[in-house]
Amino acid sequence: MISKISESAAAALADIADGSTIMIGGFGLAGQPVQLIDALLEQGASDLTVVSNNAGNGDTGLAALIGSKRVKKIICSFPRQVDSYIFDALYRAGEIELELVPQGNLAERIRAAGAGIGAFFTPTGFGTTLAEGKETRVINGRDYVLEHPIFADFALISAYRADRLGNLTYRKTSRNFGPIMASAAAVSVAQVDRIVPLGDLDPEAVVTPGIFVNRVVETGDRFEKEEWADVR
Amino acid sequence: MISKISESAAAALADIADGSTIMIGGFGLAGQPVQLIDALLEQGASDLTVVSNNAGNGDTGLAALIGSKRVKKIICSFPRQVDSYIFDALYRAGEIELELVPQGNLAERIRAAGAGIGAFFTPTGFGTTLAEGKETRVINGRDYVLEHPIFADFALISAYRADRLGNLTYRKTSRNFGPIMASAAAVSVAQVDRIVPLGDLDPEAVVTPGIFVNRVVETGDRFEKEEWADVR
């Protein structure tokens, strides 16, 4: 019987090797796999490339991972935030490499990796410094830039419900990068509020089919926690 | 107040002009927009290019449209079927142009049109006669063929439920080409079993957001019909 259920976040991430490329889902706190990031911090792998929309906030989570100097490179769209001081300092010191990608190109490059597309022409970024040195082409009178897929060794994502086959549903805008990152990684790990019995998820409403998910960790309902009340 | 509800299939298709490119959803009978195809047949537009997985069965629906010699070209993956005799005869007589596309490339080219991708490299078809004359490229040691998007003037699709904003849900494998065709056409028309009040569709389970849909026609529940009983 297939069971993709991991006992703990630590168990789910035990085999991440130094030098791995790790996708981390979430946009703001929505969809951020908080427990998995903490487990990665604990796990100790270094020399990592991280693919994530942002570069961490404050001094916890992804910011702490970056602060530990175990991230050699980050591929993201928006590292600069009011409280991204850990990334900011390392970047200014030349101690972390940044590949800045427009958010939609980031999403499409991740999607391309999952869907077996070798490269694609996108209009986003044409004529800007972020497209410098990239191949361009005029197609039907419009200018496009060639972009390549982004693959990962691991994807760490957050979802709402899972079953033992790894089928996932999400809640509202926390869906963001989860489905595409799950498709682009060799090993995809999802933390979910609850794991439900097989058959409880509506097959029409499954957003990420289990084929894209290798491990699920139940991390409990998030909405009783006081900390959410003043999230802004 | 937005209402995308059309009074009838005929009203929804009234402005299809001669020379239009029309996408028609469905794989087999599942997802086939039967009433819309019949309305198109009635409507009379000619010199059409049709994009559809198949080229019609028997002598009704798409087969009848082809038989009326109003389809100058068909872009599809699988025209030959046991009862595709109308297409077969016209094709052999050189009276209809065929662009044969592998099914997944067909789907991805339609998806690319909807998602603003100028062109993409796909491994499917490399080295085959269907890729003859197409640009190829080796990317990370693998061979790819460059494919371009397919746009349409109209998409005719079938879904299960709609609201007045054109949000759509589907049923089981009838989802097939509907969501991507809706995104690739200037005007997308969906026939649905039932139109439900706004708010009745679960926002998490909407498959085609209304932004991709211009007109919806309620065509009634299909599952009381005797004819389904022996569909094979």
Place this chain on the structure above:
Amino acid sequence: MSGNSWSRAEIAERLAQDIPDGAYMNLGIGLPTLVSNYLPSDREIILHTENGMLGMGPEASAGHIDPDLINAGKIPVTELPGASYFHHGDSFGMMRGGHLDVCVLGAFQVSQTGDLANWSTGAPDAIPAVGGAMDLAIGAKSVYVMMELASKSGVSKLVDVCTYPVTGIGCVTRLYTDRAIFDLGPAGATVIELVGDTTVDELRELTGLTLHTSNERL
């Protein structure tokens, strides 16, 4: 309106009048969000937020905050009937594919041919960040910019050629400012509406640009 210029709220209010019933619209972070306060109540306009939602409602009030429901500015928002959710791949495909009717953005500079500069000041010590700016710039049938026509030091932000790093080329179709409204395109900027007593000659002096006029409307 005070004299011959509009406040930011007035720019937003004027822009809102140009959004047709049934439009799908994305409002960029910052100034453009003001537009949502002035949408005519007799029109149904559907808001897109690029982090994955159509049918976004107003900002969530205290005590009704759902951490899974935020907009692109990471502000908690609400859901209207008829909403839908989708992932980033689909959401940016929706924009890139030209399905949105209008996107409203702020800007550091806009060129008379519609080039947009709003993502980077080009300062050498700045931490770069682009987010969805370049996707939004090409992400709608009409891309409107709202901004004050001149900087605080009086320099025109409508320019011949952008000096800041560009976000997109020829992408802005209309510019709403405190002094006038302009259509932009390959032929340059056309004044289509003046604020108060503002004259086209004043605008020409401020911008240093030729500036076409729309005879029908001026």
Place this chain on the structure above:
Amino acid sequence: MSGNSWSRAEIAERLAQDIPDGAYMNLGIGLPTLVSNYLPSDREIILHTENGMLGMGPEASAGHIDPDLINAGKIPVTELPGASYFHHGDSFGMMRGGHLDVCVLGAFQVSQTGDLANWSTGAPDAIPAVGGAMDLAIGAKSVYVMMELASKSGVSKLVDVCTYPVTGIGCVTRLYTDRAIFDLGPAGATVIELVGDTTVDELRELTGLTLHTSNERL
């Protein structure tokens, strides 16, 4: 087994033993669907159908036919607990992206380096049709072909170079036939299992190919 060859059912039964627990698998139209009859009951194997479903169950029985629930061969099927549905773009992306573990196909010819010919006989008067054949050919981590080794007229269908139009290049990883099982790859075909009394020399004579052998297993 009769003498030194397997029936089609026996090929399917043998192939089914090689599908590991937990595998995601697509069975091509025709001969490969036989494999589903022989999947070991102690393994959970999830079937994909490229028209948009994972977790496909057995063929629907009379009276339980749902016209919205069909497989790629347009045969009514059933849904197992844990199933999911998706559109053609996502379904073929799933295949193209290499997420399926195994795809089993039939063939007119297979070359020793894994080229597949199964979509067209190349007959000049034939109506062309490809469907998902070319997508399936490159659509899994392992692509297995099952077929009789020789045509009815005794000509080997495992060949040096395909004479029929190819479906994909170097895509078949393993070939299950009535006489033997072969691994295919850039170095050519390797016999990994013989049926009954079949010898490698017989296979060499039939195919006209060098044929490597796997010492561990023969």
